[in-house]
Amino acid sequence: IAGITQAPTSQILAAGRRMTLRCTQDMRHNAMYWYRQDLGLGLRLIHYSNTAGTTGKGEVPDGYSVSRANTDDFPLTLASAVPSQTSVYFCASRNRGNTEAFFGQGTRLTVV
């Protein structure tokens, strides 16, 4: 089934550890996004990428990094996790700015 896949589904992580959330899409979309969803704050954009080889900062980029080595993959890395990064993380992709974004099922991350 075509779509966007996130892994892992959930994770409990010790503070200070490094973690990479994976995101893969098979729709050949140009743009990809990472959001975090927190109660009362909605979805906040962490980083995005317009096309392979380029990335940009979103609303809350601190503590996170991304790479876009190819069209399909857009991993999100927490270099040294902190409890405030406990959240549900969603990856999304779309072709261009006027098109629908498709979302993964999310990764629930708990930093303890």
Place this chain on the structure above:
Amino acid sequence: AQSVTQLDSQVPVFEEAPVELRCNYSSSVSVYLFWYVQYPNQGLQLLLKYLSGSTLVKGINGFEAEFNKSQTSFHLRKPSVHISDTAEYFCAVSEKDNTDKLIFGTGTRLQVFP
């Protein structure tokens, strides 16, 4: 940079009543506007979008939204809601530039009561 404000964090309504979920945006350039819905423990799916042309946009599940440029609003409406419409609704904006950034509001929880 663009931003989105959803004025109501929660909207309770009885079944078969009409509902309006409010959304205002801010941008220095022209925008594309979207409404997404999130059912419990799921990802987001598109309800409708405004790109250009007619300001009244119809979407899935009987929802519609009206773009008002002068008021920078894009309110979502449904004339008669169902229990199954209970969900979180998000307004989103994307500027008509080359960044492809997509910014969401804080969401409105629609709770439909029997």
